[in-house]
Structures are given as C-alpha cells and as structure tokens.
Amino acid sequence: MALDEIKIGGLGASRRRVEDNRFIRGKGNYIDDIALPGMLHMEILRSPLAHARIRSIDVSAAWAIPGVRMVLTGEMLAARNLAWMPTLSYDTQAVLATDKVRFQGQEVACVVADDPYIAKDGCEAIVVDYEPLPPIVNPSQAKAPDAPLIRDDKTGQDSNVVFDWEVGDREGTDRAFAGADVVSAIEMHYPRSHPSPIEACGSIADFNRATSKLTVYMTTQAPHIIRAAVALVAELPEHMIRIVSPDLGGGFGNKVPVYPGYVVSILASILLECPVKWIEDKSGNLISTGFGRDIYLKGEMALRSDGRMLGVRMHTDSDHGAFFSDAQPSKFKIGLMHSAFSCYDIPTAHLTAQGVYTNKAPGGVAYRCSFRVTEAMYFQERMVQAAAADLGMDQAEFRRINLVRDDDFPHRTPWGFLTDSGQYQKCLDLGLEAIGYEDFLAQKEEARQRGRLLGIGISTMTEPLGAGNSREYDILGIKMFDSAELKVHMTGKALLRTGAKTQGQGHETTWAQIVAHELGIPAEDVLVEEGDTDTAPFGMGTYASRSTPVAGAAVAMVSRKIRAKARKIAAHLLEVSEEDIEWELGRFSVRGAPDRGVTIQECAIAAYSNMPDGMEPGLENNAYYDPPNLTWPFACYIATVEVDPETGVWDVLRVVAVDDCGVRINPMIVEGQIMGGLTEAYAMANMQFITFDEDGNCIGSNYMDYLLPTAWETPGFELHEVVTPCPHHPIGAKGIGECATVGGPAAFVNAVIDAIGDAGVRNIDMPLLPDRVYEAITQGHDISGAPPVKTEP
Amino acid sequence: MSTLFEEVPPSFGDDVPVRRLELTVNGERRAADVEPRLLLAHLLRNGFRLTGTHTGCDTTNCGACTVLYDGVPVKSCTMFAVQADGHEILTVEGLATASELHPIQEGFKDEHGLQCGFCTPGMMLSAKALLEENPNPTEDEIRWALSGNLCRCTGYQNIVKAVMWAAEKLGGGTAGSDEAGEEG
Amino acid sequence: MYPSRFRYEAPSTVAEAIGLLAAADGEAKILAGGQSLIPMMKLRFAAPAMIVDINGIGGLNYHRADGDGTYRIGALCRHADLEKSASLGDHQPTIAAAAPVVADPLVRTRGTLVGSVCHADPQGDWASVMVSLEGAIVAQGPNGQRSIPVDDLIDGPFQTVLAADEIAVEAVVPAARGTRAGGYLKLERRVGDFATVGVAVSVEMSGDSVAKAGIGLTGVGPATINASGAAAALVGTSLEADAVDAAAQLAAEAAQPRSDHRGSADYKRHVVATFVRRIGAQIQRSEQKAA
Secondary structure (H helix, E strand, O other): OOOOOOOOOOOOOOOOOOOHHHHOOOOOOEHHHOOOOOOEEEEEEEOOOOOEEEEEEEOHHHHOOOOEEEEEEHHHHHHOOOOEEEOOOOOEEEOOOOOEEOOOOOEEEEEEEOOHHHHHHHHHHOEEEEEEOOOOOOHHHHHOOOOOOOOOOOOOOOOOEEEEEEEEOHHHHHHHHHOOOEEEEEEEEEEEEOOOOOOOOEEEEEEEOOOOEEEEEEOOOOHHHHHHHHHHHOOOOHHHEEEEOOEOOOOOOOOOOOOHHHHHHHHHHHHHOOOEEEEOOHHHHHHHOOOEEEEEEEEEEEEOOOOOEEEEEEEEEEEOOOOOOOOOOOOOOOOOHHHOOOOEOOOEEEEEEEEEOOOOOOOOOOOOOOOOHHHHHHHHHHHHHHHHHHHOOOHHHHHHHHEOOHHHOOEEOOOOOEEOOOOHHHHHHHHHHHHOHHHHHHHHHHHHHOOOEEEEEEEEEEOOEOOOOOOOOEEOOEEOOEEEEEEEOOOOOEEEEEOOOOOOOOHHHHHHHHHHHHHOOOHHHEEEEOOEOOOOOOOOOOOOOOHHHHHHHHHHHHHHHHHHHHHHHHHHHHOOOHHHEEEEOOEEEEOOEEEEEEEHHHHHHHHHHOOOOOOOOOOEEEEEEOOOOOEOOEEEEEEEEEEOOOOOOEEEEEEEEEEEOEOOOOHHHHHHHHHHHHHHHHHHHHOOOEEEOOOOOEEOOOOOOOOOOOOOOOOOOEEEEOOOOOOOOOOOEOOOOOHHHHHHHHHHHHHHHHHOHHHOOOOEOOOOOHHHHHHHHHHOOOEOOOOOOOOOO | OHHHEOOOOHHHOOOOOOEEEEEEEOOEEEEEEEOOOOEHHHHHHHHOOOOOOOOOOOOOOOOOOEEEEOOEEEEHHHOEHHHHOOOEEEOHHHOOOOOOOOHHHHHHHHOOOOOOOOOHHHHHHHHHHHHHHOOOOOHHHHHHHOOOOOOOOOOOHHHHHHHHHHHHHHOOOOHHHHHHHHHO | OOOOOOEEEOOOOHHHHHHHHHHHOOOEEEEOOOOOHHHHHHOOOOOOOEEEEHHHOOOOOOEEEOOOOOEEEEOOOEHHHHHOOOOHHHHOHHHHHHHHHOOOHHHHHHOEHHHHHHHOOOOOHHHHHHHHOOOEEEEEEOOEEEEEEHHHHEEEOOEEOOOOOOEEEEEEEOOOOOEEEEEEEEEOOOOOOOOOEEEEEEEEEEOOEEEEEEEEEEOOOOOOEEOHHHHHOOOOOOOOHHHHHHHHHHHHHHOOOOOEOOEOHHHHHHHHHHHHHHHHHHHHHHHHHHO
C-alpha cells in the first residue's frame, strides 16, 4: 500500500513550518542572541560627510575611557594591508577610511570595549578633522566635465565612470525603429531602495590563538563565499576558517556582501585574542550597507500600428555609490537587465549601460531579485503601459497580442536568454477575470464622471531565477552551482544539509518535503541544517531566488542517489535482481509480487547491518547541481487604486496576483513568499526610498525617514495559481521568492498613472508620494524623483 | 554586558551611578544592579538572557522589542531598565507554559504568520494585549493594533489570520479572556 | 542605540522633582513617556546629565472635565488613555480625533500629551490641537504654579519658555461657551510617520453659528503655527463652504512650510487648505446630523 504523500509531508503539502517551533517561543538563535565567554563589543564611527579628505584622527580620548580595549583606524589597518578589501565586482572598497571619506556613513574607526555602551562612548570621543570636498549624488553630476574624481585611490581611474556595457543587436534594432509606425519613448529613475531586513548585520569573530582557528558567526546569506573572501582578505588558510550563519532576521540581498564591520571584528579578535561582537544598528545598516536599484532608464519601443512590438532600445545609467560592490555575475556588468522583455515576442533589442561612482553608499545588491531583474521588469512594464497609451490600445490587449505563446517554447529572447515554458495568456486571462476587468473599466468611467479617479495597473513578466548555469554565472569566478548532502541514519531518520542558507524562506521545512517526495521518508524524520561551513557542503548561498531552482534540485538529486543505492539493497534483501525491483513511494517491491517488499527504512538499516557483498556500507551521499538553464516563472499582477485628486494620496482597492512558479513544494510557504513580495512592491511604489540632498546627506538612514509599511496600510492580496512545470528542474519547480517584488511595483505605478490618465502624464518616479501625484495631476507633467532632493531653508 | 548589570567593575570609579532594581519577569522575581542608561530591552536580552525580545531599529519604530509592561504593550528599547523597578514584564518566553503553547503562538504557526521570525515575538505580544482588550477583533482592528510592529517578510495578511485564529481559540468564554475584557 | 551616561532620579512628589531640577542647573531632563526623549538619547542627539523620572509621582495620570467644563489632562495621561476614552469625544472632539493618529499604538501606550507639547517638535500633533483649543500648560516651579498658553509656551523648534526648574504638570483646555466641535487631519505616509501636514480645527458653536474658533498647524513651520487669522474668519459664520474656504486660504497663507522630501512648500500649503475645508465640512455634517 503506497504512502499518502501529503500525509508524510511530501510535495504539495502545506506542511506547517518546523523552524516556527523555536521562533514562536522566542528561542531563535540570531546573531545578537549569541554570547561567548569573554566577548568584547565593537561599535563603528561613521563619517558625517559625504566627501571629505581626512586631515587627522585623534583617538586618544577614546583610549582613555575605562572599559575601552582597542581603537582601530584605517591607518592601523593599512599597516596590516587591510585598509582596503576586494568587492564582489572586482573593485576595491575601504574597510576603514584612510585618505578620504567617500560617502556619508562610511566607516572611519572602530572601538572595542567591554560593552556596546562603552564602545559607543569611545566612538563619540574620537575627533576627526575633515576637509570637505564637493559631493556627487547622481550620474549627471558624476559625468560633468569638472566633476571631482571620487576614486582617486585607483591608478588609471581618470573619470567617475565604472563601466560601459552593451548587449544586443544595434543595427537590427536601428532598422526596426526605422520601419516603425509608432515610437514610444519614456524616461524614469528607479530610486535607491534598501532591502532592510528588520535584523541588521552583525558578526562575532572568535579567533583561537592556540588552535589558529577562526570562527565567525555572522549574518550572511552566502557563508561559503564569505569563507573564501575571508581567506583572501585576511590571508588565513581556508580550512582554519569556519563561518556560521545563524538564524537570520531576514536578508533580501542585504546580507550577501562583505562589510567592513565583519572584517574589523575579525581583525580585532585576532589582535585581542578574544571573541569580538559587532552588531550594526539600523542607521548604520541603512546608511552604509548594500542598497538596491538607483538606476536611470531611457527607453524606446518601436511599434507597428496594429500593436505588435518590433524592437526595444534601452539605455541605463546606474549609480553604484563610492565602491562598485554589486553582488552579481562577473560577466554581466548591469546584472540581468537584458532579461527585460523576455515574456514578449520581440524580434530585436539593444541595451547600453553605463555605471558611475557617486558619493553615496556602495551597493547595487540584488534586493529581493535576481541581479537587476527588478529594475528590468519595472522598466519593461512601465514602457509597455506607455506604449499601449501611445497606440491608443487597451493595456491588457496590447500585452496579450505580444506575449510569447504557449507553443513558441523554447523561446529565444531578443537578448539571448532561452525561456522554456509558460502559459502567459492563461495567467493574464485569469488575472483579468479575477479582478473583473471589464466591470472595473466601466466603474472607473462612471467614477470619473463624478470626479473620482480610479485606475487599474497590470504587470506581466517572466524573470530569470536560479543562477547558474555555471557556464554563464559566477561570482568572482566561483561558479554558481549548489549542493546537498543527505545522511540516512540506520533507523531511517535523516540529516540533510545544503549550501543554501534560509532567511525565512522555510528551507528546514521545504527541503524535508523534497526528501519525502523522493524517498518516502516522512518529512518530520528529516532534519535540515544550513549555514555552517564546517558541516554544510559547498554552495553559493541563498539570494536571487536560487534556493529551490539550484539547492532544491540538489536535494532531489542526492535523494535519487540514495534511492538508487537503496534499490540495490532492496534487491539484496528480497533476493531478486535489481531489474525486478519496483519503486513506489517509500517502498521497493518485487515486480509481479507487490506483497513482497521492503521499506526505505528497512533498506536504511540494512545499509549498516546487512549490505550486499562488495557494497560500501552506509546510506549517505551528496550532489552538486549545476542547472542547465535558469528557471522562468511567470506572473501577472493587477492592482486597482483610487487617487484623491485633492491631496494626491492613493489607496489600493484590490490586488490580484497570478503566479506560475511551476510545481509548488509547499503551497503555504509559496503563498507566504508572494504576499511578502507584494508588500515590498507596494512599499517601493508608495513610500520606501533613500534619497540625498545636494550636500550628500542621506535621507532615509533610519526608520523615521525610510518607511516600511505597517499592517494598516498594506493591502490585502488575492492569490491565484497556474502550474507549468519547469522542464529541466528535477521536480518541475521554478523560483518564486522574488517574483512579486520584481513584477509588483509596476502594477501599482501603472494603476496610479492610469487613474490620472487625463492629466497627460507618462511617468512619476517611485515612490508615488502624495505630493508627486498631486503635482502630476495639477501640472500635467512627468515627475522626476532623482536626487538631490529639492530642499529650501 | 556584564558591566551593565549586576556589578560594576572597579575601574569605572565612583562616578558611574548604579541602581538596584527588582521586578517580575514572566512571573519570576528578578533583581539586578544596573546603570540607569541600560535600556529595558538590553536588560532582558543581555542581563537575563531572554533573547526572544529583539531589537530591530534604533528609532522606536519597528516594535520587535515589544513586551508587556504591567500588561500594557511597550517598546522595551524605549524604556530604561530602571523604569521596570517594581513592575511586571512579560516577554515572549513567558507566553507558553511548560506543556502548552499560547493560542497566539499556535495561530502564528498554523496560519504561517511568520517567516524569518524576527518580528514575531513583538507581534505576538501586541496581539496578546489586543485580544485581552478586545477578544473578537475585526480585521481592521487587528491591523490597527499591530501597526506599531513592522514585519518585512509576511505582508501581514497571515499575521492577521493568525490573530483571528487565536481569537477564535480563546473565545467561548475562557476565564482569562473574560477578565481581561472587563479590565479593558 | 546606546545612550550616554546620566544620573537617574525617581522622585515621588512634584516638589521633590522641582528640587532635583533646580539643583541640576539646566542639565536635567524630565522623563514622562520618554517616547521622544529616549529615541533622541539612543541616537545621542540628547545627552542630559540627569534624568528626573516623574512616572512614580502619583495623581498625574488623569483626564477629566471640571464642573464648569474646563478639561484637564495630567502630565502622566498617556496618548492611549485619550484614544481609548469613551467620554472624551463628547467633551473634546479635536483631542479625540488626534489621539489615534499620534505615533503608533505602542508609542501611544507610553507617550503623554503634556510631554509631547513640551517637546515642542514642529511635527508634533498635540501642540497644534492645544493651540486650536486655546489650551494652556500648567507649569509648577519653586514659586508655585503658572499657566502658560501653549501658543506662548513654544518659542522655537524643540524650545519652550519653561524654566529649568519647572515641570509641566497638566494641560488645560478652557470651558467652551457653546457646543464644541472640531477635528484633526494628518497627512502621513504610514502609521508612525511624522506629519507632512497636520491641521487641527476647533470651534465653539452657538446655535448654528461659530462663536469661537482655533486652527493649529503641524509640520508646516519651524514651530507649531497658530493660524489665528484663519480661525477668526470662521467666527460668526455657519461654516458654509465660502466661509470655510476663506479660512482655508488664510490658513495656507499662515503656514510657513519648507520644501523637502515630504513635499514642496506649495503642496503643503495646499494640503493645509484642503484639510481646513475637510474638517469644516465634517463639522457641518455632524452639526446637521445633530440638528
């Protein structure tokens, strides 16, 4: 009798989460919960200025404070060749400033003390003499002929340009535009945003002089990459470094890069020979660590009068701050920006991209998305809405006639990606039906007669999730595969470890479900562990929605290796040849004699007690999975809004989400990911951004100015599902964690633009703050939100 | 943190003021010597090692540090430990009994009301205060009552469901909720 | 996140507290709700040498109407006490409208109206409300009590005329000569945000005509703004649309906003006018309903 897969917590079960048992009791183990004997505490002194030469740093008063154990400056680090560190994009970044500070909030000195209050006292006692320099806060300032050179530390760097990059068919695209009936153009800025997990970053470095072993507990989404980075930066042997990523209070991309606080805590531990804890405060997190976005678009679409898209041209200018420290594949300088328009059937496209340095915090991390995909899909869907308006076409119909059709897969996108599966029109239709599209249009028109502004916004997109394959995707040359190790104990219980690192996605629950699906071992019998480089197999970590596509696939593959071995054991136990063994969930039986069988648990004990002659004992294995392609989930998000014409305040009426992420392992968790993503999309559209004034002061460096929505503002979400299995993933799953953050913002913005359609406005930069919307309505022009923010005394 | 409670190292000299405080934490009497500047959240976390109370921001916005202070939800990062002298504190660690979870805890698990879990203790304590005052809240009342607690993962929808789940479980005239209702 | 060192005192009487303040020579801060002070101390924007915690002083956590209609709010009355008061709306509609939109629900369980007024944050809600009601703060010092109209209390951003040895022990709203009506509207981007614009309108109705009016503006100047000219334009009217519109324009002119990331000066002025109109319309609707 076959097992009921849902009952054992297999594929498709909305299994309640294992990790919750500790979190709901307050027994999680986050970085700041860890206390080691003899531990000291470190605080960072940050620059108040955006651009300044350091004349001197006087630390004597800090040293004089009882309880202060060490004061570290850039000069001290330089003496150990540690003042600069490599970034994830082949640039360098100051650990502690030596020559200049290049952004407000840059790390200038660190104080280690008996407790963090005293460490803070120490920071306050340090006197830094700065010579202010003119700050740069946007790309046009950076490229001005007389712009000050921000990176005068780099030989050969004679401008503020980081890179120029190009992809696509320039001439073919020029021809498409020459033959177009209509050309639709739009410009916009995707504002700087911050992933802002509620828990900021932190580390506890524990160097043991006696054993020469360095253990670092730290908030990282990618512990193995960090181990390699620490080995390179600190010049320590890699086998003597252990990185432990404990429970993470959210990540969203913020916890991928290496930050100066981590590095200095390690150095301090080595010098002081005791554990040194650094817990970043929220202001430090927002002002200095990996932001997302901050990118400008000039986009054009060539159109035929019947609505067909003929070609696309995009130019992006990206603001990388003072150090180019994007976490992204080395081959693609502007990430996967060229994945834009992958869901549409477009013959040709061309993209140019330029990146610049500015006096702003470094970053460009993939904030809840695959490398720059959020920007790509936002630009795409904003361009699509503008094009539909220019053609005078219904926005849903315009999408429908241009979406790639089901029978066109595999489909080569104009920039060279291969999309492999989907039912795009079906998702769109389901979304339109759920929102009641025709009814809403009538309601909108009726409301307009009474002076009320209703709007509907659609966003349809497919996005590349789950880097690698390793041919194309690497970080600092390390190929983007992932791994799983499965140990089935003799009683049939199992331990699974992967190279990913959960931050709330529920790996401890989901991975066990994959094992249950593949082996019939009940999910509750599988313990999942991640995040400790001494025990976990090498992997690239969790970001870019890559866990299920890559590590999850590795879990399936290692389970299949275990099953293959168990099959041999079963044949041995049942005294038949392997060819005569049949598998049903959790059990092998003899072909033609289904009553004669052994369970996977019986095979497990036999692997340790009664294996066939010549077989290696044990039932343990590992798998390294290099996916043949990215996964391509599809989503259709539709939002309806009402705009208050008197104040510009807009309220969300409804949000409908149709997601096709292939096979859903745990539907409850998948839906949780979608709702979380939609909330961040709403946040970016409505309130969440970091800007700068003309002096380079960061506005948005704490939660008073950097606004995350509360339960009160956040709309409710109506979720729908379409399942098109991924053809190359072992269990047919696609990435999902980030779809809603990627596709969602355009739905909200398109809805507001739709609502104020009569004003003749094509674009308002996010966030759509009330004053921006009001100005757009009353002035009838596009609204730029690019820094510097306009202030007056 | 040991220098901030219990005892002051001699090197600090006489100018560091220290105060003795006595309080009840999760039903247990506790005492400590603290510097007045020590925040209540830090006393709980680092002094008493009740690390379920989290600190997520430095500007009194996120609510991850929410505890019940004489039954009233407060941000424990925005009170000094000395202010708890003579008062009763309930932290997340005090929600469950040895054998049983509190229905709010069960609700959060059953309705997938948490992901990373960092905001969860504060959310649950705000929810507890709400349900004691209003045993049958509407969705809007729940959203309003939780609007001092930020969650970055869930989008709140499942948190609202979790609180409704708990309200239902607590309903049917259990003594605890009746009494609390009268107080409110 | 980690405040500087300070001396902590927890007096049990107002007199004792005044003695401590007097001895501290201006270096002490009073801790009531602490929901503005402690955040500033955590960021080290404030580092007082002494904290005088008045939470242990009995008898300050009241809000009540005297027999003559004078409304009194004690120094330890929390925002949440006002928000949850069943009777407040009948006496003090403007206060009742503002209480639920001050900060967030958790801050409201600790923060106090009196403390908020004395904090004198131009973006604080309560000072505008009190200004619209011609409210006063009762300050107690070594030489006894004095009453200071809130409009005179605040003399700049985060500055008041309170002496270093004075404690604000209560807020007082004078009795109305007619029926009270009013409202408070706040443009905030999310719960707990500071006001981009806040407008408090309070009127006393004699029959269907306004006998007295006050308008206070939040977040649109270096300090709370008393739009007295705009309020005067309401007196004698029945809050008909034209009259309210005139007052709305005057209120917008009285505002002194600056352009910043929350909006342009022009926009904020426009919202001031819009909110005056909306509150005017709200009052008129409720008056009609009552009639």
